[in-house]
Amino acid sequence: MSMFNRxxxxxxxxxxxAVNPNEVLVSMQFALKEETWDAKNFATTTALLDTTTLxxxxxxxxxxxxxxxxxxxxxxxxxxxxxxxMKLLALAKAYLSISTP
Structure with missing residues (x-):
């Protein structure tokens, strides 16, 4: 995520x-990023909102x-x-095919 896309x-x-050498899991976490200004510490804080993990x-x-x-x-x-x-399954398979993310 960047400052332009939340x-x-x-x-x-x-x-x-160890039980199944052919087993592969792909964790997919969807989130929205929210940045706020912490006036007490003079710093930007970042939080992830509306997260879903599949x-x-x-x-x-x-x-x-x-x-x-x-x-x-x-x-x-x-x-x-x-x-x-179908889109989620395609995302998992595409991610698995990337050897060096």
Whole structure:
């Protein structure tokens, strides 16, 4: 996020685990950034608002993903549907394909 754009997505790759070497998790945190001026300390403070974290899990090394507890309208069309899920799954798979973020 920058000072020009308050929206952000933080992505993190987790896995594989000792139990399943093909397991991959991608954590996706959606947030809004708010900066305020702290007059007492003469400093800018930053807070993350409206954060939502979703975990995309794969047991086949990232070939396919599943997301549980899905309840986020990510495309802004007013409903939570298969299109939102497809975009999140594509984001997880695209992030996994980046070798040096």
């Amino acid at each position: 929206r952000g997505i933080f992505l993190q790759k987790l896995g594989p685990s 975990i995309a899990s794969s047991s086949d090394g990232g070939q396919s993903f599943k997301i549980r507890n899905f309840n986020k309208d990510v495309d802004g069309d007013g409903d939570i549907d298969a299109e939102d899920m």
